[in-house]
Amino acid sequence: MMYGRGYGGYAGDYGCFGFGFFNSGWDFFIGIGVLAIIGVVIYLLVNRNKKRALNDNVFELLNIKYAKGELSVEEYLQRKKVLSESK
Numbered sequence: 902m903m904y905g906r907g908y909g910g911y912a913g914d915y916g917c918f919g920f921g922f923f924n925s926g927w928d929f930f931i932g933i934g935v936l937a938i939i940g941v942v943i944y945l946l947v948n949r950n951k952k953r954a955l956n957d958n959v960f961e962l963l964n965i966k967y968a969k970g971e972l973s974v975e976e977y978l979q980r981k982k983v984l985s986e987s988k
Contacts, residue, residue: 959984 963984967977 956984
């Protein structure tokens, strides 16, 4: 009778998949790699949103200066063009 005893079964007497949760060191490194990739993706998304918010603030300040009359139409359009090209 073989009811998961010994080396042949999934669980046996050794926990999950034979020798504990991680069969070999590679499973551990793959898990760390997946977590690192998720961390990088989250960092890039947050960083992109910060840049977008900063760009919106710059355009808002430009609009305020133009509305106050501190900039002429030509200066406003030139600065707006430069800022939109640098996005």
